[in-house]
Amino acid sequence: MPFRTIPRDAWDHLLEGNQRFATDTSVHPHSGSSRREELRTGQAPFAAVLACSDSRVPVEMLFDAGLGDLFVVRTAGGCVDAAVTGSLEFAVTTLGVSLIVVLSHEECGAIGAAVSSFEEGDLPSDLTRVFVEKIAPSVIRAKRDGHEERSAIEEIHAAETAEHLVHRIPPVQARIADGSLGVVAARYRLEDGRVTSVEEHFAG
Numbered sequence: 001m002p003f004r005t006i007p008r009d010a011w012d013h014l015l016e017g018n019q020r021f022a023t024d025t026s027v028h029p030h031s032g033s034s035r036r037e038e039l040r041t042g043q044a045p046f047a048a049v050l051a052c053s054d055s056r057v058p059v060e061m062l063f064d065a066g067l068g069d070l071f072v073v074r075t076a077g078g079c080v081d082a083a084v085t086g087s088l089e090f091a092v093t094t095l096g097v098s099l100i101v102v103l104s105h106e107e108c109g110a111i112g113a114a115v116s117s118f119e120e121g122d123l124p125s126d127l128t129r130v131f132v133e134k135i136a137p138s139v140i141r142a143k144r145d146g147h148e149e150r151s152a153i154e155e156i157h158a159a160e161t162a163e164h165l166v167h168r169i170p171p172v173q174a175r176i177a178d179g180s181l182g183v184v185a186a187r188y189r190l191e192d193g194r195v196t197s198v199e200e201h202f203a204g
């Protein structure tokens, strides 16, 4: 199956699953006991996804994927730390995924907190501060480029995060260059269930 090894095909495969999800025609692949049995000896997911922990963004569901298909990392706001980069590097170098998707979403509370903090010029002193600090570069970039709408800031956060991963994880950069890996920044809309591409890093 070419989508397992060809980055652009992997992305198309995910978009096809999202099309089914958005139109209430999900087929729930790889969800039964036989698949579970098949996976007892190991996993070979074809894509890794970094998404927000928001309960409205269940990654396997919105791509109509099943057991063993996706290596998913979720943090509030899709924020990146050493554990996140380590997890994604593991997905690339050990599991051999052909695609990393960085997925932001409509009405992201963590991004909203970062925007408020920026606009009010005030850093929260509670636990949300860590997310505000991580998301601040995306907000600054959006404002610099004249974007005020939340949707645009959410898209820029996905793009900024994807670029961060490409530049900071050497095996990711190397595999994009040799064509064995793609990195896509995308945004999920609660409104209609659609995932749309924001920025794509593919060889050539």
Ligand SMILES: [Zn+2]
Binding pocket: 052, 053, 054, 076, 077, 078, 105, 107, 108, 109, 110, 111
């Ligand atoms: Zn969120």
